[in-house]
Amino acid sequence: MGRTKNQPEGGQAPVVQRVRVRYAKRGPLRFTSHRDFARAVERAIHRAGVPIAFSQGFTPHPKISFASAAPTGVASEAEYLELGLRERVEPEALCKALDAALSPGLDVLEAVEVHTAGSLADRITASRWRIELPGVSDDQLSTAVAAFVAQSEVLVERLTKQGRRTFDTRDAVAAIEAVPSQTSPPGVVATAPCAILDLVVRQVTPSVRPDDVLSGLRVVADLEPSAPHSLRSARATRLAQGTLTPQGEIVDPLEADRDPVAIGER
Numbered sequence: 001m002g003r004t005k006n007q008p009e010g011g012q013a014p015v016v017q018r019v020r021v022r023y024a025k026r027g028p029l030r031f032t033s034h035r036d037f038a039r040a041v042e043r044a045i046h047r048a049g050v051p052i053a054f055s056q057g058f059t060p061h062p063k064i065s066f067a068s069a070a071p072t073g074v075a076s077e078a079e080y081l082e083l084g085l086r087e088r089v090e091p092e093a094l095c096k097a098l099d100a101a102l103s104p105g106l107d108v109l110e111a112v113e114v115h116t117a118g119s120l121a122d123r124i125t126a127s128r129w130r131i132e133l134p135g136v137s138d139d140q141l142s143t144a145v146a147a148f149v150a151q152s153e154v155l156v157e158r159l160t161k162q163g164r165r166t167f168d169t170r171d172a173v174a175a176i177e178a179v180p181s182q183t184s185p186p187g188v189v190a191t192a193p194c195a196i197l198d199l200v201v202r203q204v205t206p207s208v209r210p211d212d213v214l215s216g217l218r219v220v221a222d223l224e225p226s227a228p229h230s231l232r233s234a235r236a237t238r239l240a241q242g243t244l245t246p247q248g249e250i251v252d253p254l255e256a257d258r259d260p261v262a263i264g265e266r
Helices: 027-031 034-048 091-101 138-149 210-221 260-265
Strands: 017-025 064-067 075-085 106-113 126-134 155-160 163-168 173-179 194-202 235-244
Touching: 017 091, 027 075, 034 064, 034 091, 091 106, 126 210, 138 173, 138 194, 138 210, 155 210, 194 210
Parallel strands: 075 235
Antiparallel strands: 017 075, 017 106, 064 075, 126 194, 126 235, 155 163, 173 194
16 A cells, blocks of 8 residues: 555544454464464554554554454454554555455455444344354254254353353354255265354353354254264354344444445435
8 A cells, every 4th residue: 555654743643534344264364363363464554554543652552453353263254353544545445455465364355434433343243153063964963953942041161261151052042053064966975974053143241152052062962973073173154243133134244334325314
């Protein structure tokens, strides 16, 4: 994006534009921790010449805020961050510049100027996940899902920063479905089974992660792989996150900012 102007003497330049960004974590880069990714974003912003604004004080920090980052080891097509800028930019140019400055696998998909009030976090109440389960058959998963849905609560334990916590995974799950896995083409020998779970999880406290739901399936149905794999080999991908509607749809948190004309007419 080219070189940007220096910060003014005696203080930081004010934020004149806010831009929200959707990015993906793919392939081996899904193992990037949130802290490492945050550092990578700061370096990419510097390399791309993005006119990022900084906080006031003795140790100014770039105006970057992340929303509901995916756990380490999980792939995602719907991660979000917001940038406060001291100069106006074209969101499309910002998107291309940031994407070029990041490593392949950390991919910037979209950038939208903020036209509405409220934070990104206010617009994220649920996530949709696709979880591939090597060594688990379709029938095994369907039976476990039926048992899970039939329960009023499914308690699991997890070690958190506050110590070991017990919480209800059933209450956090808005929708759960066993998706039939693809069958092998004629003449092709089938490999080990790999069932697929489609899952919508509400944002609750403490947060319920995909592996917590798998623990819940183990609790209610003793779900274990038939092949020599572990449920720890499950491959989780976040497909979407946003506001959960009464119809069970997830509204992208960038949707309200994509059409400022329509926003002004509401």
